[in-house]
Amino acid sequence: MTGSVLKPASIVDPKAAEALHQGRHGDPFSVLGRHGGTVRALDPGAERLFAVTDDGTEHPLGRVAGGISVFAGEVPEGERYWLRGYSGTDSWEYEDAYRFGPVIGEMDEYLLGEGTHQRIWTVLGAHIMEHEGQDGTHFAVWAPNAQRVSVVGGFNHWDGRRHAMRLRGATGVWEIFVPNVGEGEAYKYEILGPEGQLQPLKSDPVGFGSQHPPQNSSIVRHIAGYGWKDDDWIAEREVRHATTAAMSVYEVHLGSWKRIAEEGNRPLSYKEAAEELVDYVHDMGFTHIELLPVSEYPFDGSWGYQPVGLFAPTIRFGPPHEFRDLVDAAHRKGLGILLDWVPGHFPSDPHGLGLFDGTHLYEHSDPREGFHQDWNTLIYNYGRTEVKNFLTSNALYWIEEYHVDGLRVDAVASMLYRDYSRKEGEWVPNKHGGRENLEAIDFIKSANVAATSNNPGIMTIAEESTSFPMVSRPVDEGGLGFGYKWNMGWMNDTLRYMEKDPIYRKHDHHLMTFGLHYAFSENFILPISHDEVVHGKGSMLGKMPGREDEKFANLRAYYGFMWAHPGKKLLFMGCEFAQPSEWNHNSQLSWGVLSDPRHKGMQRMVRDLNTLYRAEPALHALDCDPAGFQWIEANDDTNSVYAWIRRSGGSDPEVVVVCNFTPVERNYALGIPQEGRWREAFCSDAEIYGGEGRGNMGGVDAVGEGLNGQAAQATVYLPPLSTVIFVKEG
Known part of the structure; x- marks a missing residue:
């Protein structure tokens, strides 16, 4: 023929x-x-x-x-x-x-057209399925201004003519069912723009997998059918995330926590981290692991903060189900998993969202609104319903498909203000002539409501560096709807103080107390994050003044201050054992220093602080309530001494905290809230922590007339550069 x-x-x-x-x-x-x-x-x-x-x-x-x-x-x-x-x-x-006929149903089509389909990943992307009796994969992508969209891959020789897609009416969504395409197939979308111009091949905005960078095709992944074993954790999650619960977060960059030298210095896989990382964090007494972004990203040096595949767990550490293995393992150990989430901007890589269908679809067309000068990235058009819905769906996706317990939202301040990091004339005022980004604010509120109302117990956390009001207050009370906010002001002030030579600290005594003026205006997390140990800032140990032993003593005293201060806790990996060098994302942490008793002692001290913090309700139950805190001594700038009381609001023992930030030992007369025996529950100078072993011989007896407005008093021994914590006995 x-x-x-x-x-x-x-x-x-x-x-x-x-x-x-x-x-x-x-x-x-x-x-x-x-x-x-x-x-x-x-x-x-x-x-x-x-x-x-x-x-x-x-x-x-x-x-x-x-x-x-x-x-x-x-x-x-x-x-x-x-x-x-x-x-x-x-x-x-x-x-x-x-x-084959269409796959997308009428209701999905209606919601997609309306821009209100909050679970777009159930419709868009690449879904392995049986359709009309045939196995294959259904592809669907939003490209409303395109003249033609095709899915291309090895299965059709990357020829855009072979699988040109069907446009679904006014939705702007294109779809096709491709028989016999399944798990592991690489694909992209070939798009003919509105003027007939061929775009660079695009990765799937809702793709569930990606190739190993620098390759950047999407990969077909079957994400259904995982056998979760974390029902007990999910049932308890709401209680564990309440402001009255202890929360101590270990922040982790998966690519550099630990590496396998024998295998090309590769990082741990998700499955390996499900054992080694989870066991370590559990042993250290933390309550949560916070992962730097795991959404697929092209450039290692961005640490994930410039994502392209928002719906794809990065393949650097394994496929999607293996990321679930990590989450499930953490839950079964009683640990929560938080993800850093980046809805504030995206990179301009040709295969990404920029000019996706030949138009400014996801980003603003005006660079004064759509280009981020600090990071050379593009800014989402939050005023476009479909874009707002895309991001909201992504938040729900990680929570519902991967059981993550919360999202820490990156760079919220850059979203809230139109003039963020811009000079006069470089930004466009809002409709009222102001600087607030009303569309971004509306998106933040609606995303928080969608995430928390659909999934009780999950939390969202704002990295917000300004004094924008009511960040962690409910939307129906006029707030942004976050559960918690990072206390960046506390972090900046207290580190400025600790970096000073102790002889000069008396001149900036207020830096350690100022945070208490606003400590209960939000639900705060006290963050010592990766941002404090990169870009020439040195390590936490390197920030401390003095001789080597004094550096360790300063850092031990500071951690004691932090754990006893109102607010939940967050510590970046390596800081728990005083890594001596600045963090380097290209290599693992300096685990070898644990052979030094001072580093080993620091690690043990952080473990003990976590244990004490969780065991004593006075140290966590009213972290976000002024009723849980009272100053005993806030003004002794001459001696650089601070003392305060922590309370639970119930019948639990009160806790007294005393810090001495000079290298001078002191026998210090101090007001105590009750007479009787006060057990020394913690001393940062303990020998097992690398200190000199000086302390109060197990406790002090509060007797006699009151002092500092308290009912009793005691003479407390304060080792040089130390924090001491006492718990009322009986």
């Missing part, structure tokens, strides 16, 4: 056939596939093409005039068929994607 040309225009309009062959036809389903008793197909590699029916009969499809690669012929109606092509002595068979 030859590839004879079929001339009748009734079979295929020659102009349509030519458009199909050239990849310019925007509605291929109107031409290709079965139409009555005729089958039409496109196969650029075929010299001859046949439709083969179940009885094995080859029905010849002739080449259509003007089409070159378009074929048509008669096939009995109602008979299932597939295609068989020949070129020389080569032959191949495949199912015709154009014989």
Whole structure:
């Protein structure tokens, strides 16, 4: 049988056939596939093409005039068929994607068109499925301004003519079911823009997997069917995340926590981290692991803060189900998992969201609104309903598909203000002439409501560096709806103080007390994060003044101050054992220093602080309530001494905390809230922590007349550069 040309225009309009062959036809389903008793197909590699029916009969499809690669012929109606092509002595068979109907249902289509489909990942992206009796993958992507969209991959020789997609009415969504494509297939979208311009091949905005960088194709991943074993954790999560609960977070960059030197210095996989990291964090007494962004990102040096694949756990550490292994393992150990989430900006990589369908679809067209000068990235157009919904869906995706317990939202301040890091004339005021980004604020509120109302017990956390009001207050009370906010002011002030030589600290005594003026205006987390140990800032140990032993003593005293201060806790990896060098994302932490008793002692001290913090309700139950805190001594700048009381609000023992931030030992007369024995529950100078072992011989007795406005007093021994914590006995 030859590839004879079929001339009748009734079979295929020659102009349509030519458009199909050239990849310019925007509605291929109107031409290709079965139409009555005729089958039409496109196969650029075929010299001859046949439709083969179940009885094995080859029905010849002739080449259509003007089409070159378009074929048509008669096939009995109602008979299932597939295609068989020949070129020389080569032959191949495949199912015709154009014989299958749509997958997206009416309700999904309605919500997508309205821009209110909060779980777009259930419809868009690449879904392995059985459709009309055939196994394959359904692809769907939003590109409302495109003339034509095709899915391309190795399964079709990356030829955009072979699987041009169907546009679903006014939704702007294109879809196609491709038979026999499954797990592990690489793909991208080839998009013809509104002016007929071919865009760079685009990764799937809702793709569930990606190639290893620097390759950047999306990968088909089957994300259904994971056997979660964390029901007990999910049931308890709401209690564990209450402001009255102890919360101590270990912040981790998975790529550099620990590496396998014997295997090319590779980082741990998700599955390995599910054992080693989870066991370590559990042993250290932390309550949560916070991961720097794991959404797929092209550039290692961004640490994940410039993501391209928001719906894809990075393949650097394993496929999606193995990331679930890490979350599940943490939950079964009683640990929560928090993710850093980046809805504030995205990189301009050609395969990403920028100019996605040939227009400024996800980003603003005006660079004064759509370009982030600090990071050379693009800013989402929060005023566009579909973009707002895309981001809200992504938040729900990580919470619902991967059981993460919370999202720490990066760079919230850059979202809240239109003039963030911009000079006069470089920004566009809001409709009222102000600097607040009203559209971003609306997005933040609605995303927080969607996340928390659908998933009781999860929390959202704002990294917000200004004094924007009511960040961690409910939306229905006028707040932004976050559960917690990082206390950046506390971190900046207290580190400024600790970096000073103790002889000068008396001049800045207020830096350690100022945070208490606003400590209960938000639900605060006290963060010592990765940002404090990069970009020339040195390590936490390196910030401390004095000789080597004094550096350790200063840092031990500071951690004691932090753990006893109102607010939940966050500590970046390596800081718990006083890593001596600045964090380097290209290598693992300096685990070898644990052979030094001072580093080992610091690690043990952080473990003990976590244990004490969790064991004593006075240290955590009213972290966000002024009733849980009272100064005993806030003004002794001469001696650089601070003392305060922590209370739980119940019948639990009160706790007294005393800090001495000079290298001078003191016998210090101090007001105590009750007479009786006060057990020394913690002393940062303990020998097991690398200190000199000086302390109060197990406790002090509060007797006699009151002092500092308290009912009793005691003489407390304060080792040099130390924090001492006492708990009331009985």
